[in-house]
Amino acid sequence: MPTIVSVDDSTVPGEGSSRLLLLVSSDNKHIVVEEDIMSRSRFISKQVEGFEATSQRHAILLPFSSFVLNKVIEYCSHYRGYYLLEDDPDAAPPGRSPVREWDQEFLDVDRNMLLRIIKAAHYLEIKSLVGSCARAIADMIRGKTTEEMREILGVENDFTPEEEHSPSSKCTG
Amino acid sequence: MHDPLQLPDILAVIFGLLDASSNASNALVCKRWSDIALDELWRELDDLEPLMRILAWDEEQNDYGVPTTAQWARYAIYSSRVRHLNLSDDRTDFETDFWGCLNRVSIHRPTLAMLPQLRHYQWNLSDRRFAPLFFNSTVTTFNFVVEEVDEDMDEYSDKILAQIVVARMPAIINLHLWWPASYEPDATLVPMLLDGFPGLREIHLPLRAYTSDTYLRLSKLQYLRVIDFQGSVEDSVVDPGPSEAGAEEYRPLELSHDAFPALSKLVLYLDPPQAATFIQQDHFPIEQLQSLFIYSKHAVAPRTLPAFLDLLKTKCRSLGKLVMMLSGNTKKTLLGLDTEPDLLASFTLDTFRPILSYQELAQLSVYNCAQPLDITDEEVVEIVRSLPRLKGLDLNCAPLHLSRPKLTLSSLALLSTHCPQLSYLSLYADLDAPLSPFAQSCSASFVALEKLCMGPAPLKKMSVRPAAIMLSRILRGFTEMFMGHDIRSFTEYSVSKWDIPQDRLDNWDEVAAAVELMVMARKDERRTLG
Structure with a gap:
């Protein structure tokens, strides 16, 4: 199955012909972006469908900072006009298709940023980006002990001592 | 606490990419993780x-x-x-x-x-x-x-x-x-x-079970979309067993007017002329077929195929996938028992020409022809360019007689330049033939190719280097390669039954290993050059 396939030219409107969207980040930055670019996001596409039904276009408020939003826009711009199999609603769970080199470089960021990007991608329903981030996080924790994992990702241990020593938490197959 | 790592959907995606021992550790990190990691660990046993x-x-x-x-x-x-x-x-x-x-x-x-x-x-x-x-x-x-x-x-x-x-x-x-x-x-x-x-959507049976009676019962299932076969190709063909001798000949079915109302994928264990009769019978919903697998019982003479393909051209307008297993009983072919001149002829572009008009075709696979296909580099490109939706092409990558094909490695340079949309490609090409000047200077790589399968084609020691260099130029890191020994795990039918010269397999292994290293080196080079 294809990972990336350039969409037939006739179906991609020329640059600048797409309508514009106004996105507002949590730090109240207004970012104007072409609708085309953001069509990879199921969340944005659904919003746009809503606009079409009511013939009214609003700003779309997003619960993350402009720093993260710009990063997501950079991703969507890079793959503008490309078909990514994982974004297909019927595709297998994200993160299973071959690694794209560009994504690896794009996600060569610190841990906090990576977590913020995956959260934004999840909110915006961009499966391919969730998959690439998940793979980067999985690479980070693969083969680590429980203690190392808590430390790397800053997760708190909320087991009581009894739970931690109960046989059910130990029996993991 | 970084909250994305408490969202079950995100955790499930991450844990789904990890092995069991990592997930066993994850299950002990915290309560939320435990629940999702245990789900992941026990989901499939x-x-x-x-x-x-x-x-x-x-x-x-x-x-x-x-x-x-x-x-x-x-x-x-x-x-x-x-x-x-x-x-x-x-x-x-x-x-x-x-x-x-x-x-x-x-x-x-x-x-x-x-x-x-x-x-x-x-x-x-x-x-x-x-x-x-x-x-x-x-x-x-x-x-x-x-x-x-x-x-x-x-x-x-x-x-x-x-x-x-x-x-x-x-x-x-x-x-x-x-x-x-x-x-x-x-x-x-x-x-x-x-x-x-009665609510069956998919059925997978051994090919031998697809008798007229079975097809008749299947025709009445209202929701049945897929009729496929179970088991490896080898099970059914290389050693067909005693039931083969007494296998019934095909008889037309008396289908009711609402036969196969939901069918889109069909396997027919019939020779092409019988398959043609089957899909043309009254009330068979030929126009709704999207995927067709023809598994021939006997070796197919190339001259008999165009009539069948013509029928598909006019009647199966939504056909997206066509798979043809054309040798019948491979054991018989391997032992050289098919001696009629008709059966020894090669399949040419003219044999397949009607396919060039299948506008919806996304996958074309031709397996198990006795001889390598008699097709040139330019003709392969013509096939792909005629089929706008084609993503996967398999042209008899492992013929039963391993003679020297017309197709050369230069065909890949042409395909990577003119048909970059391909995601799966499987060919039997001569690697000893000199590369065309175009192929020598070609720098276009396949942007979507996930699998490349090269059969056990002729490959001399002296051709290993130029072949590896050429392949490393047109492939990217994400392309999986099946060549040499690897082809055994790739093709379902057993290559070990063929008499492939060991030095040829060794040469192929060398190419596979070198290509992998060179593709990585080129990737680093591109990164350094920015």
Whole structure:
């Protein structure tokens, strides 16, 4: 199955012909972006469908900072006009298709940023980006002990001592 | 606390990419992680022993081997997470008294639903006695190997098996059955199952089971989308077994006006002329077919194929996938028993020409032709360029006679330049032929190619280097390569039966290893150059 396939030219409107969207980040930055670019996001596409039904276009408020939003826009711009199999609603769970080199470089960021990007991608329903981030996080924790994992990702241990020593938490197959 | 790592959806994606030992550690990190990691760990089981270990006889606790309430409580934590149970190995190295435990559990279990959330159930063990232990009303996909019944072991007969399957798993919509060529199951088995599941969406049977009677029963299933075959190609063709000799000849069916109302994928175990009769019969919904697999019983003479392909061109307008297995009984071909000049002729572009008008075709596969296809580099490009939706192309990458093909490695340079959309490509090309000037200077790489399969084609020691350099230029890091020895795991039919010269395989291994290194080096180079 294809990972990336350039969409037939006739179906991609020329640059600048797409309508514009106004996105507002949590730090109240207004970012104007072409609708085309953001069509990879199921969340944005659904919003746009809503606009079409009511013939009214609003700003779309997003619960993350402009720093993260710009990063997501950079991703969507890079793959503008490309078909990514994982974004297909019927595709297998994200993160299973071959690694794209560009994504690896794009996600060569610190841990906090990576977590913020995956959260934004999840909110915006961009499966391919969730998959690439998940793979980067999985690479980070693969083969680590429980203690190392808590430390790397800053997760708190909320087991009581009894739970931690109960046989059910130990029996993991 | 970074909250994305508390969102179950995100955790499930991440844990889904990790192996069991990482997830075992994840299960101990915190409560939220534990729940999702355990779901991931227990979702698919391909071994029952971890579950049976929980219920194993603890001789200190009781004398009878009856699992205790505490054991059942622990069992419930894990059993409710199991969605897929795939048992395909007849293991004998169990740490616990596995079969004894199954026996005690089958007598003493407190509930009929041993795996209450089971969706996919595959039981391919030779002892069928305990298979019904995990039958459950939630199962939608059932995969079973039917083997000879051992009456001394009190095994269920085929008929009783069919009754229990229908009664205990009414939600089955996807049925896979397989039996070896040496076994003839009870004549009631398939009819009982087909009549028992009127809501069936997919059926997978051994090719031998697709008789006129079976097709007639299938034609009445209202929701049936897929008729496919089960088992490897080799099972059915290389050694067809005794049932082959007496196999019935095809007779036209009397289909009712609403036959196969939902069918989109069909396998026909018929020669092309019979297949043509089948899909042209009254009330057969030929125009709704999207995928067709023609599995020829006998070797096909190239001159007989265009008429069949012409029929598909005019009638199957939505055909997206066409797979043709054209050699019939490969053993016969390999032994050189097909001696008619017609059968020894090669398939040419003219044989396949009607296909060039299939506008919806996304996959074209031609397997098992005796001779390499008689097609040039330019003709392959013509095929791909004529098919705007084509993503996968398999042109007889492993012919039965390993002679030198017309096709050369230069064809890949042409394809990477003109047809970059391909995601899967499988060819049998001569690697000893000199590269064309175009191929030597070609720098276009396949942007979407996930798999490249090169058959065991002629490759001399002196051609290893230029071939590897050329391949490394047109491939990216994400392309999986199957060449040389690897082709054995790739093609379902056994290459080991062929007489492939060992030095040729060694040369192929060298190419595969060199290409992998060079592709990585080129990737680093691109990164450095920015």
